[in-house]
Amino acid sequence: MALSYRFKKFRLEDGTYTKRPIVDIILKNSDKYLEFGAILDSGSDLTTIPKSVADYLDLKVKNEEIEMVGYKGTGKVKQGKVTIIFKGKVQRQEEALHNVTVAIMQDSEEEDVIIGTTGIFEHFKIIFNDTKNISLTRLSH
């Protein structure tokens, strides 16, 4: 069964509106977890999370810093692994992906949870339909 999510309308500073594809996910590390509304971004290589989330989840983080090009220019990130659960309307519809590599933004001003392609898109058939929804169907391997 496909998971179905929606576009959310956001009012921008200049009074115009934009719609963004928001998915309902849980980021989990052992017994710690947080539920987020995250942007599903087919143009982002990695899933990115703020440092405060990595700290909250007690993620094991690699020491090495790498550069990542983001919307504020190039920023430093560290990498960690997390379980991402895509929530459904009911619990039995959930789809979990384990050991997904995430980029942890080191700049405290860069606070967004963005679901990128690596470790995610190869597991789903994803359809973006701006007027209706975003559907994710788990692929069997």
Add this chain to the structure above:
Amino acid sequence: MTATNYEWFIENNLDRYAGKWVAIDNNKILESNLKLDVLLNKVKEKYPKSRPFITRVRNKLLRLHS
């Protein structure tokens, strides 16, 4: 069936929280703050049993990657 916190977020106008992170539970805003770490601490302190849906009401245009 009751709306999930996600559905409540999608369907409701949260323009008054523009730019802020919000924590939603039982179809209401528990807390909001410009900083995520502050929001997480407030929720932990004031609603220790709650497992809210957290998201940002972004009011700036996004260009995620060049």
